[in-house]
Amino acid sequence: MRSILxxxxxxxxxxxxxxxxxxxxxxxxxxxxxxxLPRHFDAGASGVTVSERQVAEQYAAALTSPxxxxxxxxxxxxxxxxxxxxxxxxARDGVVQAHEKLLGAFDRRAVTVSRVWRTPxxxxxxxxxxxVQTKDWMxxxxxxxxxxxxxxxxxxxxxxxxxxxxHVVFDTALVKAQLxxxxxxxxxxxxxxxPSGAPQVFEQGSTPEEAGNVAIARGWLDALESGxxxxxxxxxxxxxxxxxxxxxxxxxGRDDLxxxxxxLRKAIGQLDTTVDNAWGVGxxxxxxxxxxxxxxxxxxxxxxxxxxxFRLDKVSIAELSGGKISHVWKYDNLGQLLSxxxx
Numbered sequence: 001m002r003s004i005l006x007x008x009x010x011x012x013x014x015x016x017x018x019x020x021x022x023x024x025x026x027x028x029x030x031x032x033x034x035x036x037l038p039r040h041f042d043a044g045a046s047g048v049t050v051s052e053r054q055v056a057e058q059y060a061a062a063l064t065s066p067x068x069x070x071x072x073x074x075x076x077x078x079x080x081x082x083x084x085x086x087x088x089x090x091a092r093d094g095v096v097q098a099h100e101k102l103l104g105a106f107d108r109r110a111v112t113v114s115r116v117w118r119t120p121x122x123x124x125x126x127x128x129x130x131x132v133q134t135k136d137w138m139x140x141x142x143x144x145x146x147x148x149x150x151x152x153x154x155x156x157x158x159x160x161x162x163x164x165x166x167h168v169v170f171d172t173a174l175v176k177a178q179l180x181x182x183x184x185x186x187x188x189x190x191x192x193x194x195p196s197g198a199p200q201v202f203e204q205g206s207t208p209e210e211a212g213n214v215a216i217a218r219g220w221l222d223a224l225e226s227g228x229x230x231x232x233x234x235x236x237x238x239x240x241x242x243x244x245x246x247x248x249x250x251x252x253g254r255d256d257l258x259x260x261x262x263x264l265r266k267a268i269g270q271l272d273t274t275v276d277n278a279w280g281v282g283x284x285x286x287x288x289x290x291x292x293x294x295x296x297x298x299x300x301x302x303x304x305x306x307x308x309x310f311r312l313d314k315v316s317i318a319e320l321s322g323g324k325i326s327h328v329w330k331y332d333n334l335g336q337l338l339s340x341x342x343x
Contacts, residue, residue, distance in 0.1 A: 048118050048203060051161030056125045059155060060111040068099045076164045083168050084313040085336035095166060106131030113199040117281040123155045124286045128194050133179060138172060140179050147178045148191035152315050152331045169315050169331040171245040183301035202282045210280030217285040217318045220325060221273040232261050235325055242328040246300050267297035285318045302337045310337050
């Protein structure tokens with residue numbers, strides 16, 4: 001896991017400069033994350049409120065509103081926004097502007113929600129957005145081409161349904177490929193299918209089984225970090241499926257999973273995994289985590305970035321069956337590896 005940074009003592013304190021003094025004290029441990037502004041707020045009530053049950057639908061509808069005007073009233077005044085590879089945004093107007101920058105270049109937006117996982121203070125919303133690019137977007141001039149964006153949003157809520165924090169993840173390279181300018185490895189496959197029908201909704205029951213599932217999913221990531229292949233494979237079913245946004249990286253069965261494990265261990269030096277958030281909801285586990293290290297080999301379409309430490313923010317939905325992981329849906333943005341803000 002992420003180690004605690006050490007802050008070296010730059011000099012002696014005033015009044016302690018005499019040559020008769022004993023040796024300087026050892027460097028003091030400093031956890032830089034203690035200086036992070038708080039992002040999440042306690043729910044207050046013990047369960048999901050009526051107002052919170054409307055949040056996923058309201059958020060999806062707000063994504064289709066002109067200028068995202070319908071989003072602002074749903075946000076807390078101190079709301080926070082995060083997207084892999086982009087600077088964070090804060091406060092109501094900042095979060096609305098962040099959505100505008102991320103998705104506002106696409107007109108005629110329509111959003112379909114496929115699945116929702118609810119806890120008393122957080123909702124994970126899986127969605128598909130369709131639209132037409134009519135404005136500049138991430139360096140791409142207007143193409144008037146249609147796009148299909150499959151993404152996921154993590155929404156932290158108060159009891160009154162107000163959203164305090166929004167984490168959005170989708171693969172920008174896949175969108176660029178649909179516009180004809182993405183990596184050549186992504187230019188062939190068709191865009192994701194648009195789901196139909198009412199969304200599936202799962203609500204946390206706070207059961208021992210859910211807690212146990214979270215422990216299994218966390219252990220799976222720990223096994224990847226430590227290089228324990230037997231534990232990594234043993235946590236999954238023989239017919240496990242791992243779906244990624246870039247389909248050529250998907251896994252079907254134990255042999256594929258073993259190859260995927262070996263690829264990651266070979267491609268990432270000093271591989272580190274850090275779980276930021278984890279929730280058990282029924283037979284599912286939602287994991288928000290980071291993978292960090294030195295890129296020694298290709299990761300998807302991204303060539304090795306040697307002598308550079310990277311961080312990749314990810315969200316995975318793991319489905320468990322009989323105490324083992326049977327299906328995983330992974331969301332990330334590999335373009336984050338090339339972001340100037342990546343350490």
